[in-house]
Amino acid sequence: MRLVGFGHVDVGWRSDDELIRAEGKVATSEDAARVDANPPLDQLMKLQQQPKDKVVKGESVVYWMRMEDMRLEDNTALAQASQKAQEMGVPLVWLFVLSPGDYKMHDRSPKRIDFMLRNLRYLRPRFDKLNIPLHIVSFDKRLSIPRRLVTEVFPSLGANHVFCNLEYEVDELRRDIATVKLGRENGVDVVAVHDRLVVPPGRILSKVGKPMSVFSPWQRQWAKIVDDEPDLLEISPDPKPNDAGVRQHEKLGKLFDASDIPDHLEGFEVEDAEQLKVSWPEGIDKARELLDRFLHTKPRKQLLKLVDPLLDGAEKDEKLSRVQQYGTGRNLVDGDNSSRLSPYLTSGVISARMVLREAKKMGKGGKLESGRDTGLGMWAQEVSCKVHFYNHIMCTWPRVSMGRPFLEKFADVQWQVSEPHLQAWKDGMTGYPIVDAAMRACKARGWMENRVRMVTASFLVKELMLDWRLGEKYFMESFVDGDLAANNGGWQWVASTGTDPQPYFRIFNMLSQSEKCDPNGDYIRYWVPELRNLKGKAIHDPHGKMPSAEFKKLGYPAPIVEHKFARERALFRYKNPGEKEPGSE
Ligand SMILES: Cc1cc2nc3c(=O)[nH]c(=O)nc-3n(C[C@H](O)[C@H](O)[C@H](O)COP(=O)(O)OP(=O)(O)OC[C@H]3O[C@@H](n4cnc5c(N)ncnc54)[C@H](O)[C@@H]3O)c2cc1C
Numbered sequence: 142m143r144l145v146g147f148g149h150v151d152v153g154w155r156s157d158d159e160l161i162r163a164e165g166k167v168a169t170s171e172d173a174a175r176v177d178a179n180p181p182l183d184q185l186m187k188l189q190q191q192p193k194d195k196v197v198k199g200e201s202v203v204y205w206m207r208m209e210d211m212r213l214e215d216n217t218a219l220a221q222a223s224q225k226a227q228e229m230g231v232p233l234v235w236l237f238v239l240s241p242g243d244y245k246m247h248d249r250s251p252k253r254i255d256f257m258l259r260n261l262r263y264l265r266p267r268f269d270k271l272n273i274p275l276h277i278v279s280f281d282k283r284l285s286i287p288r289r290l291v292t293e294v295f296p297s298l299g300a301n302h303v304f305c306n307l308e309y310e311v312d313e314l315r316r317d318i319a320t321v322k323l324g325r326e327n328g329v330d331v332v333a334v335h336d337r338l339v340v341p342p343g344r345i346l347s348k349v350g351k352p353m354s355v356f357s358p359w360q361r362q363w364a365k366i367v368d369d370e371p372d373l374l375e376i377s378p379d380p381k382p383n384d385a386g387v388r389q390h391e392k393l394g395k396l397f398d399a400s401d402i403p404d405h406l407e408g409f410e411v412e413d414a415e416q417l418k419v420s421w422p423e424g425i426d427k428a429r430e431l432l433d434r435f436l437h438t439k440p441r442k443q444l445l446k447l448v449d450p451l452l453d454g455a456e457k458d459e460k461l462s463r464v465q466q467y468g469t470g471r472n473l474v475d476g477d478n479s480s481r482l483s484p485y486l487t488s489g490v491i492s493a494r495m496v497l498r499e500a501k502k503m504g505k506g507g508k509l510e511s512g513r514d515t516g517l518g519m520w521a522q523e524v525s526c527k528v529h530f531y532n533h534i535m536c537t538w539p540r541v542s543m544g545r546p547f548l549e550k551f552a553d554v555q556w557q558v559s560e561p562h563l564q565a566w567k568d569g570m571t572g573y574p575i576v577d578a579a580m581r582a583c584k585a586r587g588w589m590e591n592r593v594r595m596v597t598a599s600f601l602v603k604e605l606m607l608d609w610r611l612g613e614k615y616f617m618e619s620f621v622d623g624d625l626a627a628n629n630g631g632w633q634w635v636a637s638t639g640t641d642p643q644p645y646f647r648i649f650n651m652l653s654q655s656e657k658c659d660p661n662g663d664y665i666r667y668w669v670p671e672l673r674n675l676k677g678k679a680i681h682d683p684h685g686k687m688p689s690a691e692f693k694k695l696g697y698p699a700p701i702v703e704h705k706f707a708r709e710r711a712l713f714r715y716k717n718p719g720e721k722e723p724g725s726e
Contacts, residue, residue: 166543166544167543167544167545167610168540168543168544168545170545170549170552172543173539173540173543173545174540176311176539176540176543177537177538177539177540180536180537180538180539181311181314181315181318181539182307182309182314182342182343182536182539183343184314184318185307185314185317185318185321185333188318188321188322189321189332189333193325193330194325194328196301196302196328196329196330197301197328198229198231198301199229199231199299199300199301199302200231200232200298200299200300200390200392201226201231201232201233201234201298201299201300201392201393202222202223202225202226202229202231202232202233202234202300202302202303202304203222203233203234203235203236203295203298203300203302203303203304204218204219204222204223204233204234204235204236204303204304204305204380205218205236205237205238205290205303205304205305206219206235206236206237206305207305207306207308207313207489208253208257208488209306209308209337209487209488209489210306210336210337210489211257211260211261211264211488211489211490212264212425212489212490212491212492213264213267213268213379213380213425214376214379214425214492214495215376215377215492215494215495216306216336216377216380216489216492217306217334217335217336217377218304218305218306218332218333218334218336219235219304219377219380220377220378220379220380221304221332221334222302222303222304222380223378223380223381225302225304226381226383227381229302232272232273232274232383232384232387232390232393233273233380233381233383234273234274234275234276234298234300234393234396235268235273235274235275235276236275236276236277236278236294236298236303237261237275237276237277237278238277238278238279238280238286238290239277239278239279239280239403239406240279240280240281240282240283240286241279241281241406241407241408241409242280242281242282242283243283243286243312244406244409245408246283246312247310247312247617247625248614248617248618248623249409249617249618249623250587250617250618250619250620250621250623251409251410251411252411252417252421252587252619252620252621253484253487253488253587253620253621253622253623254405254406254409255405255409255411255414255417255621256417256421256423256484256488256621257488258402258403258404258405258406259418259423260423260424260488260490261275261277261402262402262423263423263424264424265402269397270382271380271381271382271383272382272383272384272385272387272388273380273382273383274387274393274394274396274397275396275399275402276294276298276396277399277401277402278294283312283316286316286320287316287319287320287323288323290320291320291323291324291327291329292323292327295324295327295329297392298392298393299392300329301328301329301330302329302330302332303324303329303330303331303332304332304334305317305331305332305333305334306333306334306335306336306337306489307333307334307335307336307337308337309337309342309532309535309536309626310535310542310625310626311539311542311543317331317333321333336492337489337492337493337532338493338528338529338532338533339367339373339374339493339494339497339525339529340363340366340367340373340529342532342533342536342537343533343536343537344366345359345362345363345366345533346362352533352537352538354534354538354547354640354641355640355641356526356530356640356641359526359530359533360511360522360526360530363511363525363526363529363530364509364511364512364526367509367511367525368508368509373494374494374497374498374501374509375494376492376494376495376498413585416447416585417587417621419448419449420447420448420449420450420586420587420588421484421587421588421621422449422451423490424490425485425490425491427451427485428482428485428490428491429491430451431450431451431480431481431482431485432480432482432491432496432499433499434450434451434455434463434477435462435463435464435477435479435480435481435482436462436463436464436499436500436503437457437458437459437462438455438456438457438458438462438463439455439456439457439458439461439462439463440463440466440470440476440477440478441454441455441456441476441477442475442476442663443476444476444477445474445475445476445477445663445664445667446667447585447586450477450481463477463478463479463480464480464500464503464516464517464520465515465516465517466478466516467479467516467517467519467520468513468515468516468519470516471519471520471523471591471592472592472657472658473590473592473658473659473660474579474590474592474593474658474659474664475658475659475660475661475663475664478590479590479591480520481588482496482524483588483622483624483627484587484588484621484622486524486528486622487622487623487624487627488622493524493525493528493529496524497509497521497524497525500517500520500521500524501521503517504517504518504521509521509525511525511526527627527630528626528627530630531626531627531629531630532626534547534626534630534639534640535625535626535629538640541629541630541633541639542625542626542629544610546633546636546638546639547633547638547639547640547642548637548638548639548642550718551636551637551638551645551715551718552718553718553719554638554714554715554718554719555714555718555719555720555721556606556607556608557605557606557607558607559605559607562605562607562701562702563601563605563607563611565698565701566580566597566600566601566605566607566612567580567615568580569581569584569668569669570698570701571600571698571700571701571702572684572697572698572699572700572701573600573604573651573655573700574655574662574665574669574672574680574681574682574683575593575596575651575654575655575658575659575664575665575681576596576597576600576651577665577668577669578593578659578664578665578667578668578669579593579594579596579597579668580597581668581669582664582668583597583616583619583620584619585668586621587619587620587621587622588620588621588622589620590658592654592658593658594616594631595631595634595635595649596649596651596654596655596658597612598612598616598631598632598635598636599635599648599649600649600651602632602635602636602711603648603649603707603708603711604651604702604704604707604708604711605701605702605707606707606710606711606714609632609633609635609636609638610632612632613628613629613632616628616632637715645711645712645715645716646712646715648708648711648712650704651704652681652682652685652704655681655682656678656681659681662675662680662681665680665681666680669697671695671696671697672695672697683695683697684699684700709722710722710725
């Protein structure tokens with residue numbers, strides 16, 4: 142059975158040669174290859190380079206904020222919109238488009254939508270202080286966005302100049318292509334600019350001018366470009382304030398009084414709103430504090446719990462700070478060993494440039510360290526390169542976001558179909574404590590440490606032999622930092638189908654992973670209360686280490702799959718795509 146209903150592409154602003162098969166959101170390899178041959182980002186960039194008619198001034202300039210650039214500082218499109226407004230002597234307006242239909246289609250999690258709304262509320266008084274009004278609209282039907290913006294919203298604001306930052310996912314690029322085209326037909330200049338990545342997609346090429354899909358040489362090239370061109374880490378200026386007279390403006394004045402940022406969106410309600418505010422406080426000030434803590438204070442064990450990541454009592458220590466210990470810390474889950482900045486970077490609450498500039502200040506000779514030699518270098522590499530790498534891959538080979546494996550040779554690997562197994566994985570009831578702890582943490586926090594993302598993903602794919610796209614979808618629906626490029630990149634790496642992936646024959650052993658990333662079992666004890674009284678190695682393998690009568694008393698499930706059997710099954714199916722091992726159902 143081909144799985145349908147996931148991925149990141151739907152029918153929409155597409156040309157005939159980009160048809161996505163009607164059976165669902167998984168493109169055929171032929172259709173995907175056609176999209177790869179003419180990627181939407183290239184189409185948009187070419188379109189923007191075409192000569193355009195002169196556009197008349199209008200009554201305002203619009204900055205269209207997206208859910209990936211939710212900040213006032215170091216925001217390329219916002220800075221350019223502000224400059225245009227100043228040159229023309231007209232007010233700047235901040236536009237935000239809500240689209241529950243779009244969020245549903247793209248598996249956005251309620252936690253991420255809640256974080257987005259909280260950040261909008263955080264930003265409003267800050268824009269207000271600059272006399273920049275917010276116009277917020279809601280269009281449930283995502284495909285109607287270009288038409289409604291160009292024919293209703295921009296005219297209502299008297300805007301003929303619009304600036305936005307590029308989002309690199311296929312659907313979002315198609316939306317922008319349609320908006321730019323329609324804008325031109327209606328006298329509106331819509332400009333989409335690079336902002337999210339320090340080095341824009343398309344710039345990192347091999348010696349023979351080809352895009353690169355292997356991480357290490359790609360990373361070296363990235364580091365060289367950033368070294369040669371320090372301007373890439375320059376920060377965009379903050380927007381200039383509007384004249385206070387805008388508050389009396391016939392069309393724009395009323396926007397200042399509107400209280401139209403909803404508390405929640407229908408279909409995206411969160412049960413734990415108060416806890417989410419504690420776990421992921423909104424706004425750039427909090428992101429800066431998190432960064433500062435990570436760079437300058439020691440890790441703390443109690444931070445493995447569901448607590449405020451900015452809890453008092455962090456101990457300053459430049460030598461033993463979390464970033465300096467990142468080389469080992471990144472593989473541990475028993476504390477706040479990593480930065481926890483992913484929700485902020487994903488939603489653009491803080492920019493990668495701002496984060497990297499802080500890391501650069503700490504580098505030897507004021508240089509940005511990037512490499513495996515130091516904790517700082519290793520971390521800077523994750524922030525810069527990993528985020529960038531997967532976005533570059535998606536822009537160059539958009540088929541990865543169309544439900545296709547990067548390595549087509551694995552397209553026919555035979556998956557199991559088992560709703561009970563999938564549900565046990567989601568609920569943290571697999572009988573593998575480290576998997577269950579992480580999946581339960583995921584439900585509560587909307588976030589997991591990188592190591593356990595790899596472990597839980599590996600369990601789904603290689604132990605349960607369930608299609609990696611089911612896991613990809615569930616993570617997107619659950620995480621506060623759900624990001625298509627990073628999530629898809631992570632899943633395809635684990636599933637051995639991606640660019641430069643983990644080889645298929647290297648299969649994680651859950652037990653040894655558990656012992657390595659949670660050596661004392663504290664993470665498991667906290668997130669799996671049935672096991673909280675267990676001592677020693679039994680915490681990692683209660684079923685294997687305890688007498689069966691004792692184990693039964695725990696009220697914890699026995700393992701739903703046996704590792705040796707699962708390993709052999711996975712090896713066979715990866716080695717022989719399209720086939721199942723003899724005797725299997
Ligand atoms: C299966 C799977 C799914 C993932 N899904 C997402 C996702 O939806 N959103 C997301 O932001 N990250 C995702 N990641 C990457 C990574 O796990 C998280 O970015 C990281 O755990 C976030 O914690 P942190 O901010 O403390 O990271 P740190 O270790 O402090 O790293 C700093 C930043 O670097 C970036 N980063 C670090 N590691 C990676 C990586 N392996 N790939 C891409 N970026 C990285 C993130 O922006 C992160 O915030 C996924 C990884 C896997 C294996």
